[in-house]
Amino acid sequence: MSVNQREFLQSAFRWYYFNRQAEIKIPTRFREREFGFRDFDGNMKRHISIAEERELTALIIQTIPRSIYSSSSYYRFPAAPMDQKGWIEGDLIFDLDLKEVNARCKVKHDFWICDDCKLVGRLPPPLTCSRCGSKRISKVEWICDECLGKIKGQTVSLIQMLHDDFGIRHDELSAYFSGNHGYHISVSSTLYSSLSSRERTEIVDYIRLNGFTGSGQRAPSSALAIKVDPSVSMDVHRIFRLPGSLHDKSGLSKKECDEQLSGDPFDSAVALREDPVKIRITYAPQIRLKGQVFGPYKDESKTIPTYAAVYLMLKGLAVVEAT
Amino acid sequence: MTDEPLASGDFPKYPYLPESMKYITRYLARLDLGHMDDRSVEEELGIGYAELRGLIGGRLISAIRDGISKVDDRYSSQMYDAVSMASFIISSIVVRASNDPYIISRFSLAEGRRSERFLLDELENNSMAGRQVAVYVFQGASGCSLTMDLELTVPCYLRLAPQYLAGWKLVNRSLSNGYVKVLEHEVGHIFREAVAKKIRGIIEGMPQPTLDPSLKGLIGDILKYKPKPPAVITRPERYPPCINVALKKLKDGENLPHSARFMLATYLLRVGLSEDEVASIFVTAPDYNERVTRYQVQQISGRKAGREGYLVPSCRKLLTEGLCYRDESCGTITSPLQYGGHTGGRTSASGPKPDSPKEAQP
Numbered sequence: 001m002s003v004n005q006r007e008f009l010q011s012a013f014r015w016y017y018f019n020r021q022a023e024i025k026i027p028t029r030f031r032e033r034e035f036g037f038r039d040f041d042g043n044m045k046r047h048i049s050i051a052e053e054r055e056l057t058a059l060i061i062q063t064i065p066r067s068i069y070s071s072s073s074y075y076r077f078p079a080a081p082m083d084q085k086g087w088i089e090g091d092l093i094f095d096l097d098l099k100e101v102n103a104r105c106k107v108k109h110d111f112w113i114c115d116d117c118k119l120v121g122r123l124p125p126p127l128t129c130s131r132c133g134s135k136r137i138s139k140v141e142w143i144c145d146e147c148l149g150k151i152k153g154q155t156v157s158l159i160q161m162l163h164d165d166f167g168i169r170h171d172e173l174s175a176y177f178s179g180n181h182g183y184h185i186s187v188s189s190t191l192y193s194s195l196s197s198r199e200r201t202e203i204v205d206y207i208r209l210n211g212f213t214g215s216g217q218r219a220p221s222s223a224l225a226i227k228v229d230p231s232v233s234m235d236v237h238r239i240f241r242l243p244g245s246l247h248d249k250s251g252l253s254k255k256e257c258d259e260q261l262s263g264d265p266f267d268s269a270v271a272l273r274e275d276p277v278k279i280r281i282t283y284a285p286q287i288r289l290k291g292q293v294f295g296p297y298k299d300e301s302k303t304i305p306t307y308a309a310v311y312l313m314l315k316g317l318a319v320v321e322a323t
Numbered sequence: 324m325t326d327e328p329l330a331s332g333d334f335p336k337y338p339y340l341p342e343s344m345k346y347i348t349r350y351l352a353r354l355d356l357g358h359m360d361d362r363s364v365e366e367e368l369g370i371g372y373a374e375l376r377g378l379i380g381g382r383l384i385s386a387i388r389d390g391i392s393k394v395d396d397r398y399s400s401q402m403y404d405a406v407s408m409a410s411f412i413i414s415s416i417v418v419r420a421s422n423d424p425y426i427i428s429r430f431s432l433a434e435g436r437r438s439e440r441f442l443l444d445e446l447e448n449n450s451m452a453g454r455q456v457a458v459y460v461f462q463g464a465s466g467c468s469l470t471m472d473l474e475l476t477v478p479c480y481l482r483l484a485p486q487y488l489a490g491w492k493l494v495n496r497s498l499s500n501g502y503v504k505v506l507e508h509e510v511g512h513i514f515r516e517a518v519a520k521k522i523r524g525i526i527e528g529m530p531q532p533t534l535d536p537s538l539k540g541l542i543g544d545i546l547k548y549k550p551k552p553p554a555v556i557t558r559p560e561r562y563p564p565c566i567n568v569a570l571k572k573l574k575d576g577e578n579l580p581h582s583a584r585f586m587l588a589t590y591l592l593r594v595g596l597s598e599d600e601v602a603s604i605f606v607t608a609p610d611y612n613e614r615v616t617r618y619q620v621q622q623i624s625g626r627k628a629g630r631e632g633y634l635v636p637s638c639r640k641l642l643t644e645g646l647c648y649r650d651e652s653c654g655t656i657t658s659p660l661q662y663g664g665h666t667g668g669r670t671s672a673s674g675p676k677p678d679s680p681k682e683a684q685p
Contacts, residue, residue, distance in 0.1 A: 166477055167501020191478055191501070197643055198582075199481040202493045212494045234643070 005313065006040045008320045012272050012310050013246055014064045016253075020271060023253060024060070025243035026053045028188070032074035032088065036239045037065035038248065046239065049079035060245075067248040069239035072186065082237055089193035090236045092200065094207075096155050097182035100227035103147035109285050112137050113316065120283040140315060142285050143181050152261045155183040158207065158226045159259050162187065166203075170259070177265035179247025179254040184240065201234045246271060251310035267291055272307035279309045281318040287311065328455045335394070335407035336441035339434070339522050340463045347408035354409075356416060359535040368405050372537075378410045380541055383417060386433030387426060388548040390610075394437070413538070415522070419529045421542045425549055425576020427526050428519070428609035432578075435519035438464075439511045446473075446507045461510065465517035473510055474502040483513045486581050523578075549576070550611070553603040555596060563662035564648040565641055566590055570604070578609050582636075582644045588623045589635040590659055598624050635660055 001009075017024075027033060035056065036046040050056045060068060071078070072093045076086030098106075112125035115136035119129055125137045159175060162168040162185070172189040195203070205211055209225040232238055241247065241254050253271040257263070270290045281297040287308075288294070294308050301321060312318035334343035350367050364372040378394070385393040392414075394407050411434070418430045442460060445453040454471055461469040467479035475483070477493070480503040484491045496503050505513070552574045559567050569583045579587075584605065591601045602620045605611055625632030638657050641647040656662055 164500065165498035191476060195478055195481065198486070199478070202481050203477075206493045206498070209494060211489060211492050213489050 001040070002319075005319055008277075009066075009251075009310060009313060010040050010064050012251065012306055013066070015273055016246060016271055017060050017064060021057055023244040023271065024057065025256070026056060027070050027242070029074055030056070030070070032076075032078060034071040034073075034075060034078040034085070034239060035059075035242075036069040036071075037063060038067040038069075039063065040066045047079050047081065049077075066246075068242040068245040070242045071237070071239050073236050073238075085237075087236065092187040092189070092192050092195070092203070093233060093238065093240055094158060094185040094187075095178070095182065095229040095232040095240075096151055096158065096185075096227065097178070097180075097229060098141060098143060098147055098151055099181075100229055101147065101151050101154060102227075103150050105144055105146040106141075109142040109144055110140065111142070111283070111285075112139050113283065115316075118282040138316060140317070141181060142287075148265075151182055154226050155185070156259070156261055157224065158185060158228065161207065161226065165206075166192075168192075173259070174243075175257045175259055175261065176243055177252075177255045177257055177261075177269050179241065179245075179252045179269060180250045183257070183261065184254070186240075197234050197236050200236070201230070204228060204230045204233045247314075249314050251307060251314055264288075264291075270307050272310055274305045274307065276303045277306050277309045278303045278321045279312065279318040280321050281312060284312050284315070284317045328452070328459045331404055333456060333460075335404050335411070337438055337460050337463070338408050338411040339438075339518065339525060340460065343408065344412075347405070347412055350405045351409060351412060356413065356538065357533045357535055359537060368409055370406060375406070375409065375413075376537060376541075378406065379413050379417065379538070380544060382410050382414045383430065383541055383545050384548065386414075386430045387545045390429070390433050391436040392430075392433045415526050416529065416532050417534065417538055417541050417545075419526045420532050420534050420539065421546065422531070423546070423549070423576060424578075425607060425609055426545060427523060428576060428578040429549075431519040431522040431526065432515070432610050434522050435515040435517075438518045439515040442514050443507065443511045446510065457510070461514055461517075464514060464521050467517075469505075469510065470502070472504070473507065474504050475513075477501055477503055480505070483517060484509075485512065485516070519578075550606045552607050553600075555600040555603060561663055562590075562594075563653060563656070563659045564650050565638075565646055565659055568648045569646065573604065573607055576607050576609060580644075583646055584608075585623070585633070586636055586641060586646055586659070588620055589633050592620075592624050592632065593635055593660060598626065 030050060030053065033049075034046065035048040035050060036044060037048065037059070038044045048059070050059070071090075073090030074088040076088060078085060080086070107123065110123050111120055112123060113120050114129035114132060114134050115138055116134040117129060117132035119131045123139065125139055127137075128135050129137060155175065159173065162173060163170070168187050168189055172187055174186045174188075176184045176186070178184050207226045207228050208230065232240075243254050243256060246253055251272050252266070252269040255265060255269040257265070266288055267290050278301060280301050281295075282299060284295045284297045286293060286295045289308050289311060290305075292308075294304060309318065309320065313320065329337070329340070329342060331346060334340075334346050337343055338347070354363055354367055359372050359376075361372045364370065364375050368375060382392050382394055385391065394410060414430070418426055421427070442457050445457040445460075458469050458471060461467070465479070465483055467475060467483060469475060477498060480496070481493065489495060493503070556570060559570065562570070566587065569579060569587050572583070573579055573587070587604070588601055591604070592598070598617070598620050601624075602613075602617045605616045621627050623633045635658060636644070636646075638647060638649070638653075638659065641659070642649075653662060
């Protein structure tokens with residue numbers, strides 16, 4: 001990413017973190033959590049701890065990170081290296097993402113793009129670009145109402161399962177739009193917080209139906225696989241995107257939802273300013289943001305609101321021309 | 324349900340519970356295990372020392388040789404309570420003095436099996452009082468509440484249920500509102516393991532005792548029943564650290580978790596040991612059962628059924644299971660089978676097509 005592009009994106013994020021500080025949800029027991037920041041050059045800084053709420057806000061404003069994370073676990077020494085942190089317990093977390101859900105519509109809207117000559121094509125991606133021979137080919141995942149509906153349906157089913165099967169109370173569960181292509185569920189329950197990684201894996205297996213023999217005592221009503229990301233839930237040292245922070249692949253915010261996931265996250269999670277900006281777009285299928293439809297675009301310049309420009313830039317499909 | 328549903332007659336069945344321990348210390352307070360004599364034993368327990376030593380020896384030998392503790396029941400009930408409890412406590416102290424992980428684990432499990440029978444009796448007599456005792460004792464042994472309808476909370480179930488059989492996996496259980504239903508025999512199984520763990524903790528927490536020579540002699544008597552490790556592992560230096568650590572623990576008689584046993588079996592089968600050879604290395608496991616072990620090794624091998632068999636867990640998987648002891652000799656291997664520069668076989672984290680077991684032999 002060129003300096004110009006990075007500066008533009010960082011200034012868009014800066015505007016949000018300066019003007020929408022109240023959107024950042026400082027998690028409970030923040031003194032016992034590890035925080036992590038990824039900057040716009042891709043460098044990750046972990047093992048950050050904070051003593052006061054305003055310390056986190058100050059750190060964010062100072063550094064304007066591309067991504068902000070906090071641990072789902074609580075530690076005696078959150079700033080220490082991993083093996084010396086002193087794990088106390090951890091929330092149960094679940095990540096539902098389009099990657100895990102085999103939506104049929106993917107073949108219609110996902111595509112590949114050559115990172116060098118920007119040639120675009122339908123999946124599956126070639127090993128080398130047919131125009132320039134480059135091997136730097138990226139797969140671009142898109143989202144439409146059909147796959148959003150599917151991921152929503154899976155998330156609502158998981159929430160129901162957590163209540164009905166696992167006895168999780170409503171006040172112990174929080175649901176979030178991830179800011180990109182999925183949903184996050186976080187469960188803060190004293191009953192479940194001390195589970196080991198192995199025990200969490202058993203819960204993931206239950207949800208995904210891994211190892212289901214069909215001959216056990218399980219009720220058929222709960223015998224539908226829900227595709228949570230197993231590595232997220234079983235890893236007790238995972239840092240997870242901070243609620244209210246911006247997603248590094250979309251510029252949308254991680255936004256808390258009700259348990260029915262009502263409303264359109266591509267409306268409510270749009271967080272950046274509206275100021276128009278001129279960008280050069282290589283290619284983009286249609287996307288709806290804040291109720292307005294953008295695209296499809298192919299090799300053209302457009303002046304569109306900042307939030308839409310940032311969305312396309314973070315997908316690697318556009319560059320800013322002038323602000 | 325009353326707070327303390329146990330009567331004194333229940334204490335010998337569950338001698339490791341705090342109230343049972345409190346009961347017996349009344350009898351044992353004046354006994355000096357460093358210098359046992361007839362008079363003090365007679366005064367405290369109503370039987371001579373030789374008789375008490377015989378009971379302790381019987382309890383210990385049945386535990387180590389047969390895998391279940393047996394206690395002589397020819398005494399009147401009140402005397403039986405005190406004598407039985409004394410034999411448990413003193414047996415535990417002798418086991419501690421042996422300082423042998425196999426003896427400690429084997430004895431703990433044998434006591435767990437003994438106690439399980441009493442618990443199942445309480446459940447099978449179908450009375451409210453019996454079930455109350457069972458529920459109370461279960462909590463005392465495991466630290467987890469069992470409901471009167473025999474349900475465990477999901478976290479308790481995950482902590483206590485054996486991990487290695489498909490029927491126990493959470494995915495094959497019926498869950499409702501955070502509870503898992505367990506059957507009576509499953510309660511017994513979970514209880515046995517929990518009691519064994521509790522007793523192991525009690526014994527390992529004891530200071531090293533000073534014993535009367537006659538009690539010390541019992542250690543030699545029980546060590547005779549400790550199985551000898553087979554000589555099928557000839558070149559351990561060619562195995563990765565994870566395998567050697569598990570083999571050493573097994574040889575020392577430690578109670579390996581199922582994940583470690585699975586790792587050993589899959590690895591040793593893949594490097595060319597026969598099913599019989601692999602089954603034989605588990606003879607030093609405190610809960611060894613020849614028939615069950617052979618069956619499990621056969622299942623893992625898949626040779627009899629003409630299947631490929633289970634894959635060796637990847638290094639990453641072993642790390643999450645706390646079984647990885649990587650050192651500089653491991654280099655950048657991702658599977659234990661790659662140790663020592665071998666191309667390795669396919670592991671559970673997927674990878675290249677498996678080499679034949681002989682090719683992969685370290």
